[in-house]
Amino acid sequence: MFDFLNRFGLPxxxxxxxxxxxxxxxxxxxxxxxxxxxxxxxxxxxxxAVGGAIGGWLRQRKGRTD
Structure with a gap:
């Protein structure tokens, strides 16, 4: 869902x-x-937005891609 945002990174x-x-x-x-x-x-x-960015960064650190 919202795959067009994937190119900017998960956070x-x-x-x-x-x-x-x-x-x-x-x-x-x-x-x-x-x-x-x-x-x-x-x-x-x-x-x-700040909380979402932190959550996305933590999820990215775990190796998740979406």
């Missing part, structure tokens, strides 16, 4: 997917009224 692939998921999560939280002042459109997706 980048995971960072992009987690950034999109973080943005979607913030959007849904704000839409349904569950958002607070600490949940915003800038820091939450960036934090998700």
């Amino acid at each position: 980048v692939k995971y960072a992009v997917l987690c950034f999109a998921g973080g943005f979607l999560g913030v959007f849904l939280a704000k839409t349904f009224g569950y958002g607070s002042d600490t949940i915003n459109y800038i820091s939450t997706p960036i934090a998700a």
